[in-house]
Amino acid sequence: xxxxxxxxxxxxxxxxxxxxxxxxxxxxxxxxxxxxxxxxxxxxxxxxxxxxxxxxxxxxxxxxxxxxxxxxxxxxxxxxxxxxxxxxxxxxxxxxxxxxxxxxxxxxxxxxxxxxxxxxxxxxxxxxxxxxxxxxxxxxxx
Numbered sequence: 001x002x003x004x005x006x007x008x009x010x011x012x013x014x015x016x017x018x019x020x021x022x023x024x025x026x027x028x029x030x031x032x033x034x035x036x037x038x039x040x041x042x043x044x045x046x047x048x049x050x051x052x053x054x055x056x057x058x059x060x061x062x063x064x065x066x067x068x069x070x071x072x073x074x075x076x077x078x079x080x081x082x083x084x085x086x087x088x089x090x091x092x093x094x095x096x097x098x099x100x101x102x103x104x105x106x107x108x109x110x111x112x113x114x115x116x117x118x119x120x121x122x123x124x125x126x127x128x129x130x131x132x133x134x135x136x137x138x139x140x141x142x
Contacts, residue, residue, distance in 0.1 A: 055083040055110045059129040063112050067123075070133070071116035081120065082113040093124035095134035 060083060068075040088094050091103035094111075110125040125131040 054085040055112060055125070059110065059125060059131075060112065062129070063123050063125065063131050064114065066131070066133070067114045067116050067121045070121065071119050073116040077116065079115040080112070081115050082111065084111055085109075086111045088124070088126075093126060093132070093134075095122075095124045095132070 060080070064075050064078045064080070067073070067078050071078075086094075086109060088107040088109055090096075090105065091107055092100070093107060093109060096102065108127040110123075110127075112123040112125060112131075114121045114123065122134045123131050124134050
């Protein structure tokens, strides 16, 4: 079998490619295509209402007890300002401590903000219920 001359090979490839594009159907600018309208998304105005009910009681109760102990308050006097399920970006739970290393993976958990008397406490929680108090704009307390 003889090798195909270069000019014949180029011609054959050009014809093959032209055939492929002809089979693709209508061009994107074809006006005969039906158009679809996309419905507008409904916007929900921001609310001052706290996010509640996403943290199981068996996880929330020890956090409330910790807040009561830290602030020398009765647990019944601790107010839940926010309690919601979140996915943290890493093992620091959004509250890295300088000099510490954390897992670099998404961590399911909870963000809980409590008010005891005049103190507001920001707790970061993992899915298993391990929690810590986050103070000073992202620095956890000991």
